Amino acid sequence: xxxxxxxxxxxLDIILLGVAWTIGITVASALLSFVGGxxxxxxxxxxxxxxxxxxxxxEWVFMGTPLLLQxxxxxxxxxxxxxxxxxxxxxxxxxxxxxxxxNSELIQTAILAVDKGQMEAARTLGLSxxxxxxxxxxxxxxxxxxxxxxxxxxxxxxxxxxxxxxxxSELTLSAQRVIGKTYRPFEFYLVAAAFYYVINLCxxxxxxxxxxxxAVSR
Amino acid sequence: MDIELMLKVYPFFLKAAWITILLSVLTAGLxxxxxxxxxxxxxxxxxxxxFLGAAYVSVFRGTPALIQLFILYFGGPQIGIQLDAFEAGxxxxxxxxxxxxxxxxxxxxxxIDRGQREAARTLGLSxxxxxxxVILPQAARLLVRPLGVNLNMLIKATALVAAISVIxxxxxxxxxxxxxxxxxxxFLLAGVLYxxxxxxxxxxxxxxxxxxxxN
Amino acid sequence: MTEHTHFVxxxxxxxxxxxxxxxxxxxxxxxxxxxxxxxxSSGSGKSTLLRAINDLDPLTGGEVWLDGIQVNKSLxxxxxxxxxxxMRQQIGMVFQHFNLFPHMTxxxxxxxxxxxxxxxxxxxANQLAAEQLDHVGMLERIDYYPSQLSGGQKQRVAIARAxxxxxxxxxxxxxxxxxxxxxxxxxxxxxxxxxEEHMTMxxxxxxxxxxxxxxxxVLFMDKGVVVEExxxxxxxxxxxxxxxxxxLRKHIEGAS
Numbered sequence: 001x002x003x004x005x006x007x008x009x010x011x012l013d014i015i016l017l018g019v020a021w022t023i024g025i026t027v028a029s030a031l032l033s034f035v036g037g038x039x040x041x042x043x044x045x046x047x048x049x050x051x052x053x054x055x056x057x058x059e060w061v062f063m064g065t066p067l068l069l070q071x072x073x074x075x076x077x078x079x080x081x082x083x084x085x086x087x088x089x090x091x092x093x094x095x096x097x098x099x100x101x102x103n104s105e106l107i108q109t110a111i112l113a114v115d116k117g118q119m120e121a122a123r124t125l126g127l128s129x130x131x132x133x134x135x136x137x138x139x140x141x142x143x144x145x146x147x148x149x150x151x152x153x154x155x156x157x158x159x160x161x162x163x164x165x166x167x168x169s170e171l172t173l174s175a176q177r178v179i180g181k182t183y184r185p186f187e188f189y190l191v192a193a194a195f196y197y198v199i200n201l202c203x204x205x206x207x208x209x210x211x212x213x214x215a216v217s218r
Numbered sequence: 219m220d221i222e223l224m225l226k227v228y229p230f231f232l233k234a235a236w237i238t239i240l241l242s243v244l245t246a247g248l249x250x251x252x253x254x255x256x257x258x259x260x261x262x263x264x265x266x267x268x269f270l271g272a273a274y275v276s277v278f279r280g281t282p283a284l285i286q287l288f289i290l291y292f293g294g295p296q297i298g299i300q301l302d303a304f305e306a307g308x309x310x311x312x313x314x315x316x317x318x319x320x321x322x323x324x325x326x327x328x329x330i331d332r333g334q335r336e337a338a339r340t341l342g343l344s345x346x347x348x349x350x351x352v353i354l355p356q357a358a359r360l361l362v363r364p365l366g367v368n369l370n371m372l373i374k375a376t377a378l379v380a381a382i383s384v385i386x387x388x389x390x391x392x393x394x395x396x397x398x399x400x401x402x403x404x405f406l407l408a409g410v411l412y413x414x415x416x417x418x419x420x421x422x423x424x425x426x427x428x429x430x431x432x433n
Numbered sequence: 434m435t436e437h438t439h440f441v442x443x444x445x446x447x448x449x450x451x452x453x454x455x456x457x458x459x460x461x462x463x464x465x466x467x468x469x470x471x472x473x474s475s476g477s478g479k480s481t482l483l484r485a486i487n488d489l490d491p492l493t494g495g496e497v498w499l500d501g502i503q504v505n506k507s508l509x510x511x512x513x514x515x516x517x518x519x520m521r522q523q524i525g526m527v528f529q530h531f532n533l534f535p536h537m538t539x540x541x542x543x544x545x546x547x548x549x550x551x552x553x554x555x556x557x558a559n560q561l562a563a564e565q566l567d568h569v570g571m572l573e574r575i576d577y578y579p580s581q582l583s584g585g586q587k588q589r590v591a592i593a594r595a596x597x598x599x600x601x602x603x604x605x606x607x608x609x610x611x612x613x614x615x616x617x618x619x620x621x622x623x624x625x626x627x628x629e630e631h632m633t634m635x636x637x638x639x640x641x642x643x644x645x646x647x648x649x650x651v652l653f654m655d656k657g658v659v660v661e662e663x664x665x666x667x668x669x670x671x672x673x674x675x676x677x678x679x680x681l682r683k684h685i686e687g688a689s
Contacts, residue, residue: 003296003297061413064416064417065374065412066374066375066376066377066388066412067374067377068377068378068381068388069377069387069388069408069409072388072391072395072401072405073401073402073405076395076399077405079401080400080401158283160282161282161284161285162378164284165380172282172284176288179292184296185288185289185292185293186293186294186297187293189288189289190289190293193281193282193286193289196281196282197281200281201280333528333530333532334532336489336528336532337526337533337534337591338534339521340487340489340521340524340525340526340595341521341522341545341546341550341594341595341598342518342521342522343518343546343549343550344514344518345514351545352534355536356534356535
């Protein structure tokens with residue numbers, strides 16, 4: 001059949017719309033994953049045993065099963081219990097929760113890694129436990145956690161392709177739609193890959209900028 | 219919860235789990251080969267080979283594995299590559315996993331103290347002798363755990379081949395969700411099997427890690 | 434072609450990293466059985482010079498000759514690799530941080546290179562390892578792993594490992610600098626023993642007393658040049674150069 005990229009421009013509008021959706025879904029899921037990650041981490045570190053355990057189970061399930069399977073569960077499961085959400089919302093919830101669990105792991109490690117002496121020093125100065133956490137421990141943990149969370153967000157971008165399977169019209173599904181019309185899978189998947197790659201490079205660039213900033217403040 | 223239904227369909231899930239395991243094993247093997255080749259390229263003394271290695275890592279880690287799989291499976295015939303879904307799954311995921319393993323293996327090798335290489339070269343060992351007698355045996359020990367993380371990710375990534383209709387665990391769950399409208403039950407079946415596979419693999423990795431660390 | 438009548442001959446050694454010149458036209462001759470000490474502050478280029486002798490840090494200019502053969506010959510890559518591996522088998526080196534192979538036992542550390550590179554059987558290599566370890570007083574630790582040894586013991590094993598290749602020349606790069614003070618003497622004893630056996634040695638050190646007691650000749654290096662060289666009693670006790678005197682004075686103050 002051979003390759004023919006000359007028809008690509010004719011369908012670029014559909015692809016670009018997909019790019020916009022992919023960026024939107026990635027940003028929304030990323031925000032959810034930050035908030036959720038902090039929430040899960042606080043529960044894991046500072047809540048009583050009885051509350052902690054169910055969350056550990058959730059964490060365990062999210063880390064032990066594939067994201068795609070989780071997306072199916074959330075999409076079809078919500079319908080089953082009578083909540084009929086648009087596919088893209090289910091996708092954002094699925095991606096957001098999945099990465100919230102991974103972010104939570106990072107946040108916990110970062111908080112625990114802040115030297116005990118820091119807390120002790122702050123308490124010696126007369127700060128309360130809460131104040132010491134807010135003023136001394138958290139700022140240091142934030143610096144430690146930003147680079148690995150950046151990696152998670154880059155992974156999230158790529159995993160956002162999975163929501164095409166539950167029918168969200170992001171970049172991958174847009175490419176699929178165009179392919180349905182043109183029967184040119186190689187060309188259009190390659191175009192989609194190129195867009196992902198460019199977004200990915202932009203994210204890596206931002207990540208490096210931020211990391212350099214942090215390196216100075218440490 | 220519809221226990222009766224679960225009991226009825228679980229043999230199909232069990233069969234699918236074997237496919238997932240087979241996929242994981244083959245993908246891991248291919249990934250490891252690609253990872254070793256990739257790491258060798260990244261550490262080559264020729265800048266062009268180093269560039270090719272870096273490009274491999276950047277492109278395959280910089281785009282979704284799902285798209286890579288689609289290009290291979292659906293786009294492959296356009297450039298004369300005809301693969302069935304299972305073959306495409308193994309090759310696509312294997313090459314993708316190899317890009318991640320490349321970085322892991324490279325990291326392990328460069329973390330070996332420079333003095334080790336120097337000491338070996340000073341004794342008169344060649345580059346290659348130094349690598350396989352001194353560097354690799356030490357790197358291999360350090361690599362068990364991080365490669366275990368790669369393996370864990372890879373097992374979960376095998377779910378992607380559901381999108382090209384390989385009848386593994388996720389595809390099976392998806393199909394039965396569609397036909398029974400019981401997403402929780404089907405998720406439970408597939409999820410438990412995934413977690414057993416992941417858990418067993420994790421234990422295996424931990425055992426191997428302890429074993430190589432003893433000396 | 435110039436005659437090369439000295440055992441080790443360094444001619445116009447020059448080395449720079451970009452604009453930074455770390456060795457400036459250094460020439461040095463060492464005769465068979467001689468022991469030469471190199472002293473100087475860190476950054477003086479003394480380690481770089483030592484590591485240039487077996488081409489671990491290649492020179493950017495100049496030549497190194499050992500026993501009539503040029504070590505840093507310019508050859509196509511493949512041939513050069515063969516040549517340098519053969520040369521390095523004749524030049525033993527001991528590092529500041531020992532660089533023992535942690536995944537091998539003491540025996541394997543010593544026997545590995547002879548087994549690989551000399552045409553001897555496994556038994557012969559092990560026998561050789563045992564002899565060398567006996568020589569440095571480490572025979573009873575032959576089946577230990579490096580992590581189970583003290584710093585001084587590790588360094589003695591490292592010396593045995595180098596000696597097992599039957600080198601013509603031994604290079605010591607601050608062999609006792611990383612050791613706790615109480616462990617220095619056992620390593621010095623081994624080096625003295627080698628001196629009595631007339632091993633040719635070039636020793637980079639910061640221990641003036643040791644240099645005075647074993648070296649036939651001492652070089653003081655500063656900023657990439659040899660400032661002063663001569664018998665230890667002259668260079669270390671009665672130096673003619675101001676820079677040498679300053680270095681020695683600071684060194685004594687630092688040590689006490």
